[in-house]
Amino acid sequence: MFYQYSEDQNAFRDSLRRFVQDHYDYETRRQRLEKSEVFNADYWRQLAELGVLGLPFSETDGGLDLDFPYLMAVAEEIGRGLVLEPVLPVTVAGRLLAASNSSDAKSHLAALISGECLVSLAWEESSSRGNPLLTQCTLVTRGDGYVLNGKKQAALAAAESQFYIVSARDSGGDLQLLLLNAKHSGITQRCYLLADGNSAADLEFNNVELPASAIIASASQAEALLQTAISESIVVMAAEAIGAIDQLLVITQEYLLTRKQFGMPLAMFQSLQHRFADMVIAAEKLRSLLWAACQQLGSDNQEKAAAQLKVQLGESARYVGQQAVQLHGGIGMTDELNVGAYFKRLTVMELLCGQQDYHLGKLAELALVS
Amino acid sequence: MMSNQLSELDTFRREVRDFLESAATDEIREAGRKTTSVFAPFKQAMAWQKILYNKGWVAPAWPVEYGGTGWTIHQRYIFVEECNRLELPPVLPQNIQMVGPAVIGFGSEEQKAKYLPGMLSGDDFWCQGYSEPGAGSDLASLKCRADSDGDDYILNGSKTWTTYGHHANKMFALVRTSSEGKPQQGISFLLLDMNTPGIEVRPIIGLDGEPEQCEVFFTDARVPKANRIGEENKGWSVAKYVLEFERGGSTFGAWLTPAFERLRARCQQSNESGVRLIDDVSVARKLAKLEVDISAVEHTEKRVNANLKHGENPGPMASLLKILGSEVMQQYSELQLEISGVDALAQQHSALHVESGIAAIGSEADMLAMPYYLNTRAASIYAGSNEVQRSLLAKAVMGA
Numbered sequence: 001m002f003y004q005y006s007e008d009q010n011a012f013r014d015s016l017r018r019f020v021q022d023h024y025d026y027e028t029r030r031q032r033l034e035k036s037e038v039f040n041a042d043y044w045r046q047l048a049e050l051g052v053l054g055l056p057f058s059e060t061d062g063g064l065d066l067d068f069p070y071l072m073a074v075a076e077e078i079g080r081g082l083v084l085e086p087v088l089p090v091t092v093a094g095r096l097l098a099a100s101n102s103s104d105a106k107s108h109l110a111a112l113i114s115g116e117c118l119v120s121l122a123w124e125e126s127s128s129r130g131n132p133l134l135t136q137c138t139l140v141t142r143g144d145g146y147v148l149n150g151k152k153q154a155a156l157a158a159a160e161s162q163f164y165i166v167s168a169r170d171s172g173g174d175l176q177l178l179l180l181n182a183k184h185s186g187i188t189q190r191c192y193l194l195a196d197g198n199s200a201a202d203l204e205f206n207n208v209e210l211p212a213s214a215i216i217a218s219a220s221q222a223e224a225l226l227q228t229a230i231s232e233s234i235v236v237m238a239a240e241a242i243g244a245i246d247q248l249l250v251i252t253q254e255y256l257l258t259r260k261q262f263g264m265p266l267a268m269f270q271s272l273q274h275r276f277a278d279m280v281i282a283a284e285k286l287r288s289l290l291w292a293a294c295q296q297l298g299s300d301n302q303e304k305a306a307a308q309l310k311v312q313l314g315e316s317a318r319y320v321g322q323q324a325v326q327l328h329g330g331i332g333m334t335d336e337l338n339v340g341a342y343f344k345r346l347t348v349m350e351l352l353c354g355q356q357d358y359h360l361g362k363l364a365e366l367a368l369v370s
Numbered sequence: 371m372m373s374n375q376l377s378e379l380d381t382f383r384r385e386v387r388d389f390l391e392s393a394a395t396d397e398i399r400e401a402g403r404k405t406t407s408v409f410a411p412f413k414q415a416m417a418w419q420k421i422l423y424n425k426g427w428v429a430p431a432w433p434v435e436y437g438g439t440g441w442t443i444h445q446r447y448i449f450v451e452e453c454n455r456l457e458l459p460p461v462l463p464q465n466i467q468m469v470g471p472a473v474i475g476f477g478s479e480e481q482k483a484k485y486l487p488g489m490l491s492g493d494d495f496w497c498q499g500y501s502e503p504g505a506g507s508d509l510a511s512l513k514c515r516a517d518s519d520g521d522d523y524i525l526n527g528s529k530t531w532t533t534y535g536h537h538a539n540k541m542f543a544l545v546r547t548s549s550e551g552k553p554q555q556g557i558s559f560l561l562l563d564m565n566t567p568g569i570e571v572r573p574i575i576g577l578d579g580e581p582e583q584c585e586v587f588f589t590d591a592r593v594p595k596a597n598r599i600g601e602e603n604k605g606w607s608v609a610k611y612v613l614e615f616e617r618g619g620s621t622f623g624a625w626l627t628p629a630f631e632r633l634r635a636r637c638q639q640s641n642e643s644g645v646r647l648i649d650d651v652s653v654a655r656k657l658a659k660l661e662v663d664i665s666a667v668e669h670t671e672k673r674v675n676a677n678l679k680h681g682e683n684p685g686p687m688a689s690l691l692k693i694l695g696s697e698v699m700q701q702y703s704e705l706q707l708e709i710s711g712v713d714a715l716a717q718q719h720s721a722l723h724v725e726s727g728i729a730a731i732g733s734e735a736d737m738l739a740m741p742y743y744l745n746t747r748a749a750s751i752y753a754g755s756n757e758v759q760r761s762l763l764a765k766a767v768m769g770a
C-alpha cells in the first residue's frame with residue numbers, strides 16, 4: 001500500500017508546480033476568461049514539451065510509461081493552479097485509445113502525446129445522469145457502415161479536439177465506442193464555457209455516416225473500456241480536487257489569521273476554528289480515498305473504489321468550497337478573489353462523471369450482488 | 371385559526387392573486403423568473419415597484435398614514451406567497467424595508483415629506499452604505515469619516531458591498547462623526563445624493579459573473595447636516611430600529627413553498643428518455659426531506675407571527691428565523707442544482723439577461739440553477755452572518 005508520491009514523482013510535481021505558478025496567476029486567468037481564451041496553444045505545446053501529455057502511455061505508443069501517480073501529481077497541480085488547458089480529459093481519452101485493439105485509434109497517440117492532436121471522450125448525456133451505460137445515442141447499420149444519431153452533453157475539450165470518442169447503442173442493444181473526426185459531416189457542436197471557465201460542448205449527431213472501422217470497441221469490451229476511462233477520470237478529478245482544496249485551505253488559513261473583526265483575527269473565534277478543522281477533515285478523507293482508488297486501478301475493485309471516491313469528492317468538494325466562501329464573507333462572493341473560482345471548479349466536479357447519489361446507488365447495487 | 375378568519379384570508383388571497391396576474395407584464399415576469407439572488411434585475415424590479423405603488427401595495431408593513439396597507443401580519447405573508455407563486459421580482463428591500471423605516475422612525479416632518487414619496491414610488495433608489503472593507507460583522511468599527519464643516523459634513527473613506535450602488539441615485543449611510551467613547555456612540559445616519567461631487571462608484575463582479583455589489587469611495591464629499599436622520603452620534607439606534615421595524619416580517623417560507631412546488635413539478639415531468647426523476651427514490655426522498663424542512667420554516671415563521679402581540683418584536687427568534695430560512699434556502703439551491711445536473715453546467719450570461727431574446731441552451735430552469743446556487747451562498751453572509759446570528763441566539767437563549 002502506498003499513500004504518497006515517490007521522490008521522483010514529487011520532483012516531477014515540483015517542476016510542474018513552477019510551470020503552473022509562472023503561467024496561471026489568477027489575474028492572467030481572469031483576463032483570459034474575459035476574452036473567452038480558454039485554450040492557449042502555446043501553453044499546450046509547452047506542456048507537451050514538459051512531457052505532461054505522455055506520462056501514462058507506453059513507450060511503443062510514444063509515451064513515458066510512468067505510473068498513474070505521475071498523472072495524479074499533474075492533476076493536483078492543475079487543481080492548485082486552476083489550469084484551464086484540458087490535460088486531464090485528453091489524457092484519459094488517449095488512454096482509452098491506447099487500451100483499444102484498434103490500430104486506427106492508436107495511430108493518433110503519437111500526435112496526442114506531442115500535443116498536435118486533442119481527443120474528447122463524449123459520453124455524458126442529459127438523461128443518463130452519470131450512468132455511462134444509459135445512452136440514447138443510436139448506431140444503425142447501413143450498407144457496409146453505420147449511421148449515428150443522438151446527443152452528448154458537456155463533452156470536455158470538445159471545442160479544441162480533432163477527434164471524438166462517442167458511445168452509442170447498436171440495434172442489437174450492444175454498446176459501441178466510435179472514433180470520429182470532429183469535422184465529419186452531420187455533427188453539430190455547441191461550444192460553451194462551463195461555470196468554472198473550462199471549455200466544453202454539447203454535440204449533436206444527425207445521421208452521421210460512418211465506416212465500420214469507426215468502431216474501436218464493441219459490447220463488453222466497449223463497456224469495460226468506458227468504465228475504466230470513467231474510473232480513471234474520477235481518480236484524476238479527485239486529485240485535481242485535492243490540489244484545489246489544499247490551495248483553498250492555504251488561502252483560507254491565511255485569511256483567518258490576518259482578517260480582523262472585533263479587534264482580533266478571525267482565527268481567534270472558536271466556531272471558525274472548528275469549521276476550519278472540519279474542512280481539513282473533509283480534505284483528508286478525500287485524500288485517503290484518492291490513494292485507495294489509485295491502488296485499485298486495473299483491478300476488479302476499480303469501479304467500486306472509484307464510486308466511493310466520487311461520493312467523497314461530492315461531499316468534500318462541496319463542504320470545503322462552500323465554507324471557504326463563507327469564512328471569507330463578502331469578498332468570497334466575488335470574482336475578484338480566486339476563492340470563488342476554486343469553489344466553482346469544485347462545484348463543476350461534483351456534477352461531472354455522476355453525482356454522489358448516482359455513485360451511492362451504484363455502491364448499493366454492488367453490495368446487493370456481492 | 372378560526373374558520374371565518376380563514377375564509378376572509380382566502381378572499382384576500384384571491385383579490386391579491388387577481389391583481390398580480392393582471393398587473394404583471396411579460397417583461398416583469400421574465401425578470402422574476404430570472405432572479406438568481408435576493409436582488410431582482412434592477413430595471414424590472416423598479417417597474418414592478420411602480421405598479422404596486424400605484425395600487426397602494428408597495429409597503430405593506432409601513433404605518434397606514436405613511437402609505438402602508440394596514441394588512442395584518444397574516445395578510446402580509448399571503449401577499450408574499452402570492453407574489454412568489456407567480457415568480458414576480460421582489461421589490462428591492464433598500465427603499466421599503468431599510469431606509470423608509472429609518473425616516474419614519476427618526477426623520478423630521480420635513481424629511482418625511484421630502485423623502486418618503488420617492489422611496490415608495492421608486493423614483494429614487496436608495497443603496498445601503500453600511501459595510502466597509504474593515505467593518506463587516508463588526509459594523510460598529512466603521513471608519514468612513516464625516517467631519518463637521520459649518521452646515522455640512524465632509525465625507526472621506528469608503529463603503530463596500532453596496533448592492534446596486536451603480537444604479538442608485540441616493541444612499542443611506544452610517545458614518546463616523548466622533549471617535550470618542552464606544553465605537554457605536556460616534557456613528558450618524560446620513561442621507562446623500564450619489565451625484566454629490568467626490569463620490570465614485572466601482573461595481574464588483576460577483577461569482578456569477580455579474581455586477582451586483584459596488585465599492586463606493588468618498589473624497590471630500592460635502593453633505594448637508596440637514597440630511598442627517600436622528601441626532602448626531604445616535605445613528606446606531608436608527609440602524610437598530612430599522613432591524614426591528616418589520617417585527618415578524620420573516621417570509622422565507624412564503625418564498626420557499628412555491629419554489630419547491632415548481633421544483634417538484636419539474637421532477638414529475640418525463641425527460642427525453644421518458645424517465646421521471648421523481649421515480650428515482652433518492653430524488654424522491656431528497657424532495658421529501660426538503661419539503662419537511664420548508665414546512666418547518668414556514669410554520670416557525672407563522673407560529674412566531676401568531677404569537678406576536680401588537681408591536682412586539684420577535685427577539686432572539688429573529689436570529690433563529692434568519693439562520694433557518696437562509697440555510698433551507700441554500701439546501702433548496704443545492705437540490706435544484708443536483709436535479710439539473712450536467713444540464714446546469716453551461717455559462718449563459720447573455721441568455722440570463724432579461725429581454726435578451728436569447729434562448730437558454732437547455733431549459734430556463736437548468737440555466738438558472740447554477741447562478742442561483744452560487745449567489746445563494748451569500749444568504750449566510752449578509753444580513754448578519756449566520757455565525758454572528760448563532761452567537762446572538764446562543765447568548766439570548768442561554769443567558770450566558
Ligand SMILES: Cc1cc2nc3c(=O)[nH]c(=O)nc-3n(C[C@H](O)[C@H](O)[C@H](O)COP(=O)(O)OP(=O)(O)OC[C@H]3O[C@@H](n4cnc5c(N)ncnc54)[C@H](O)[C@@H]3O)c2cc1C
Nearest residue numbers: 269326327329330498500501506507531533748752755757
Ligand atoms: C450579496 C451581498 C450583498 C450585500 N449588500 C450590502 C449592502 O447593500 N450594503 C452594505 O452595507 N453591506 C452589504 N453587504 C455586506 C454584508 O453585510 C457583509 O458581507 C457582512 O456584514 C459580513 O461582513 P464581511 O463580508 O466583512 O465578513 P467578515 O465580517 O469579515 O466575516 C468573515 C467570516 O467571519 C465570520 N465572523 C466574523 N465575526 C465573527 C465572530 N465574532 N464569531 C464567529 N464568526 C465570525 C463571519 O461570519 C464570516 O463567516 C452585502 C453582502 C453580500 C454578500
